[in-house]
Amino acid sequence: MAFKGLKWLIGVGLFMSILTGICSAEGFKTVEVWKNLFTVVNGDGIDSNTTFLITSEGVVVIDTRVTPQEAGKVLAEIRKRTDLPILYTINTHYHGDHTFGNQIFKDSRAIIAHENVRKSLMGSSGKDHLDFFKTMNIPGMDETIITPPNMIFKEKMEIFVGGYNLKLIHVRGHTDGDLFIYIKQLRTLITGDLVFNGKIPYMGDAYVEEWISALTYLGDLDAEIYIPGHGEPGGKPVFLAMQHYMLQLKGMVLKQLENGKSLKETQDAVRPALMEKYKSWKNHKWIDSNIERVYLEYSLKQGS
């Protein structure tokens, strides 16, 4: 009996370690991008990235993931490396998978974003957005208290901290309140969801033409490292692949539009081509809605 009990205990222990193994192997990992610059990448589920920069004065956090629980894991990763205070938290756009962990960083000097991010997260639009995320069965979602940015800007803002200069630049593209961050001395761009790596982008509230222009703008900056909103950080090819996707999508849909095709005909023609071309990318479920977004935007343009 005792033996059986012991065996059971060992069994439970094994099971627990497998479970912990799964939890830590759910894709969650911290990549050291440069000295002092880290990105927490999560391969499964909601896989939005958080980046943090450790300076001699304190820490800057970029995006806070989808729940306080997930944000807490990021804070633990920061605390493994430094006891310095979190000085600034930045949201690259309003989407919950980038902002619903904000409350964990509410004691930073400021939570910074474009003014439209604050607008989207305040009042009923913020509540609707959280309610939408609550339908996704994400563990810990109920603990989110919407914590909108408390420092906003319109076009550009710069932060000088601990020897670093971060340029925060607003563009429209993925949403109406995107910002990207350029750290020239590290030749690094933190793109938010203007760039996805190896994944079809989400375009639910996108401005396609402006997104393409934004990518041209980013492409002109001298950078070596691109930290996307989703997927692993990488070099120029990561950026170029995203730019190609947007141009291909636009080109294919425009061709159908010019031939007077309906939305459904356009989807039927473009979907297989994109699926084949981007077969190694995740999120194929978004291809149809991507085509729709482009179709609607450019049919409006043609109509005007």
Ligand SMILES: [Zn+2]
């Ligand atoms: Zn997003």
